Amino acid sequence: MLVLTGAFAMVFFYAPLDADQGFVQKIFYVHVPMAIVALIGFVGGGICAVMYLRTRETKWDMRSYVSIHLSVVLAVGVLITGSIWARASWGQWWVWDEPMLVSFLIVFLLYATYWPLRFSLEDREKQARYASVFAIVAGAFVPLNFAAVRMAEAYIHPATGATVAGGLPPKMGLTFAVAMLGMGLLFLTLVKYEMASKHATFRLRALRRKLAGDDDDLMLTGRSAAPQL
């Protein structure tokens, strides 16, 4: 939070105004790091899913689940801030023939089906296995999002670190780097926070069942989208 607060202070007091977009370009420092971290989180969820399928250790399924969960939360923010930026820059809340917007929306909608998929499977092992396959396939799809932007020519979507002039000016670049670092650290902190919360919940329930004398059934029963440790 400290790094992110510092980054936002740099956005308004250190980074210069953009020559084309002016003050509206400040949205870039929250929108783009959020988008990049969300997409990395989706890919990370896929990598954790690969690890689950290789080892069959539930902790990897949990990491994949939490990573995707947080990435979807960030993706909601990306779509809203992106719409606000589009309204300020293009005069429209949404542009359907802009590949970055549409492909990100597709990625978001794709991952929105992750919870219904998990919830539809009662068998825990099958749930983890199917969800892992989904996370891997969807995670592999995510880089297409970046490729789509690079190939797009209809509109010029602000591309990070690769402008026509050869990159961001140093002050903007530094501010963006700090914002990226802050967003990445925030993501990792929230992942650890949620993981700790889920671990504590499952351990407590298991302990309660054990104390109640139900020694043989320490696992939770009932349907849930969340993985079980």
Added chain:
Amino acid sequence: MLPALPLDEAGKYVAAAYLVFLLLILVYVAIMASKLSRIEREVVEIADLVDRKGSDPLRAGGDGNPPPASRPKEKVR
């Protein structure tokens, strides 16, 4: 792309974008805080359960032996 908006016009869009981010994080943290308070309640309930078991001589093994659940099983001959 439209020409750059004047500061008073652009300011509200920038403020809205940063507020959306802040709101998102606050809502997430609030949900997590409510989950943590539920965990805290469960800890208290389990502590009560342990206390009750400790004060119950039959379940706690009133004969001086450990409670049945933790006694080593006898070998079947």
